Amino acid sequence: MSQQQRPNDVSIDDIPVDVSNTQSGEVDPAEVPEEIRSITRGLASEQPPTNPLIVLKAARWWYIHGKGGTDPAFQWAIEWARHLATDTPSDVDQFDAFLEYLVTIGFADEKAALR
16 A cells, blocks of 8 residues: 655655755744654653664654754764764753754743753
8 A cells, every 4th residue: 555645745654854944943843743852852861762773763854844964953963873882871961052052043932941
């Protein structure tokens, strides 16, 4: 059974990719799919996800819909996946930049609310 996809709405899983809105750098938190929102909030929490495939799913979404390779949510997801794969310490400064970014785009009013 094949699934019909419109040229501007492509996905490789259940999370759609809006091709017309790729790497715009303008992320509206209301347009973040619930699964990505949940993973992203989890990455900001005291007990982040431990499955690198789940983390990479969020990284992919942020790369496509955020600022590409410079998107702080993408960078932190990649950093966390690296940490999970290698069991090396993660970059605390990068985590702080990620939290600040989530506040800037409207995921929370302050960094403490994300933890």
